[in-house]
Amino acid sequence: MPTVRKTARVVGVAAACAVAAGALYGTGAASADRPTAHTTAEPQNIGLLKKQIESYYGAHKDADGTWRASADSAYADDLARIEAGAKKDIDKAARKARHHGEKPAVVFDIDDTLLLSLDYEISHNYGYDSASWGAYVAKADRPAVFGTPDLVRYAAAKGVEVFYNSGLSEDQRSAAMENLKKIGVDVNLDADHVFLKDKADPPAYLSDCATAAAWNCTTVQYKAGTRKHIESLGYDIVGDFGDQYTDLQGGYADKTYKLPNPTYYVG
Numbered sequence: 001m002p003t004v005r006k007t008a009r010v011v012g013v014a015a016a017c018a019v020a021a022g023a024l025y026g027t028g029a030a031s032a033d034r035p036t037a038h039t040t041a042e043p044q045n046i047g048l049l050k051k052q053i054e055s056y057y058g059a060h061k062d063a064d065g066t067w068r069a070s071a072d073s074a075y076a077d078d079l080a081r082i083e084a085g086a087k088k089d090i091d092k093a094a095r096k097a098r099h100h101g102e103k104p105a106v107v108f109d110i111d112d113t114l115l116l117s118l119d120y121e122i123s124h125n126y127g128y129d130s131a132s133w134g135a136y137v138a139k140a141d142r143p144a145v146f147g148t149p150d151l152v153r154y155a156a157a158k159g160v161e162v163f164y165n166s167g168l169s170e171d172q173r174s175a176a177m178e179n180l181k182k183i184g185v186d187v188n189l190d191a192d193h194v195f196l197k198d199k200a201d202p203p204a205y206l207s208d209c210a211t212a213a214a215w216n217c218t219t220v221q222y223k224a225g226t227r228k229h230i231e232s233l234g235y236d237i238v239g240d241f242g243d244q245y246t247d248l249q250g251g252y253a254d255k256t257y258k259l260p261n262p263t264y265y266v267g
Contacts, residue, residue: 067119093238094158105235109242110166115142121263144183170198205229224250
């Protein structure tokens with residue numbers, strides 16, 4: 001799952017081709033925490049792969065020509081299964097925390113974890129450039145990823161603190177917050193809970209890889225470093241949600257939840 005969208009994004013369907021070949025999400029050499037795009041087999045035909053992706057989402061155009069996912073798609077079914085398990089885990093963690101006087105928290109990525117970018121991906125033939133992506137984010141009208149707004153509200157209702165850890169850039173904060181409110185995510189949308197990339201003035205807790213002169217953080221360093229900072233505030237992150245493996249790697253979460261996204265890969 002910034003003005004630069006997500007650091008080290010592999011652009012286009014060519015990246016997803018390795019996915020369909022069984023390297024990233026399949027049964028090849030990859031594991032859940034160490035995906036790899038290496039394969040010695042002929043990759044999936046790129047034209048067929050695009051059709052399979054769109055079938056998986058139940059992709060269709062609405063009246064204004066926007067690509068949407070279908071609520072009865074395999075994609076929606078996979079999300080529902082993951083979210084049902086997550087709710088049970090959150091409920092258990094909340095009860096345990098109340099018993100032990102702890103402060104449980106959950107962390108959500110934003111792009112393709114809360115806000116679905118399927119229209120951008122199909123409309124741009126699974127390619128990417130910063131200008132078109134920036135304009136797309138600025139419109140603030142992406143639909144929700146099925147079920148995740150409810151998951152945010154569920155965690156908050158159980159007394160679990162909600163944080164957001166996104167590769168969007170600081171100058172996209174206003175549009176992102178507007179879009180989240182539109183889909184019903186209006187929980188803790190303040191600067192103390194929403195962490196975005198600030199390359200001009202990076203936080204001190206990322207000083208090992210980022211300064212005002214140079215941003216050298218990988219996605220894993222940025223995401224894990226932010227989770228470490230959240231836990232330094234006294235929280236126990238009981239669940240970390242993201243559409244990319246790099247959203248989840250690096251520790252500082254009791255459990256991780258990988259949401260489906262075959263449209264691009266962030267290394």
